Amino acid sequence: MKILGLEFSSPQRSVAAVEVRAEEPLVLAEVIETGPGSMRPLAMIEEALRQARIEREQIECLAVGLGPGSYTGIRTAIALAQGWQLGRGIKLLGISSAECIAAEAQAAGLTGRVHVIIDAQRNEFYLAAYELKPAQRRGLSPLRLACSSEVQQGLASGGLLVGPEVTRWFPEGRLLFPRAATLARLSVGETDFLSGEELGPIYLRETSFVKAPPPRIIP
Numbered sequence: 001m002k003i004l005g006l007e008f009s010s011p012q013r014s015v016a017a018v019e020v021r022a023e024e025p026l027v028l029a030e031v032i033e034t035g036p037g038s039m040r041p042l043a044m045i046e047e048a049l050r051q052a053r054i055e056r057e058q059i060e061c062l063a064v065g066l067g068p069g070s071y072t073g074i075r076t077a078i079a080l081a082q083g084w085q086l087g088r089g090i091k092l093l094g095i096s097s098a099e100c101i102a103a104e105a106q107a108a109g110l111t112g113r114v115h116v117i118i119d120a121q122r123n124e125f126y127l128a129a130y131e132l133k134p135a136q137r138r139g140l141s142p143l144r145l146a147c148s149s150e151v152q153q154g155l156a157s158g159g160l161l162v163g164p165e166v167t168r169w170f171p172e173g174r175l176l177f178p179r180a181a182t183l184a185r186l187s188v189g190e191t192d193f194l195s196g197e198e199l200g201p202i203y204l205r206e207t208s209f210v211k212a213p214p215p216r217i218i219p
Helices: 041-052 071-088 097-107 148-156 180-187
Strands: 002-007 012-019 026-034 061-065 091-095 112-119 125-133 136-146 160-163
Touching: 002 041, 002 071, 002 180, 012 041, 012 180, 026 041, 026 180, 041 071, 061 071, 061 180, 091 097, 091 180, 097 112, 097 125, 097 136, 097 160, 097 180, 112 148, 125 148, 136 148
Parallel strands: 002 061, 061 091, 112 160
Antiparallel strands: 002 012, 012 026, 112 125, 125 136
């Protein structure tokens, strides 16, 4: 099976083509774009396919990073996946970008307790804790919203902070980005495929709407 990973939830955006073989998943190509500039998702996809020497028609599954993170980036990845499934009928998987970061930490050789931290705006953070071993990754606390003092309390219990922009607030943390290649590898063996309509960003805040006031009558 050939899988294309789309991970646009952080300031480092990436697309990766992975082939599942008998031994282990093989990363055929990965294209990374970093910085606050405008995204080039279609160009990144085309470049990843070109480097991997495969055609769009050969992709059998799309793995999409659902965040939390950049709302625009995640929505862009979801829209691409929905359109692709509509046109080609491929399989879709949605994967937590926080889980992807924890897998990146494990691949980097980190062990013990790690706290994944992602900017949630409004002076809050998305926070989840994992226990990492060389061959095992276990969630200790589910993803939740936390303020800065709660993050500090978590650190007091031990462990390392990791995340895409963690050093902006916590200099002792370690920068780690969710990557499309890791996302695609995480999807290997998964069978809970989704329809395009079921894909949605991981967003822990309750959606609320404020009714606009009636228009003023200008004399």
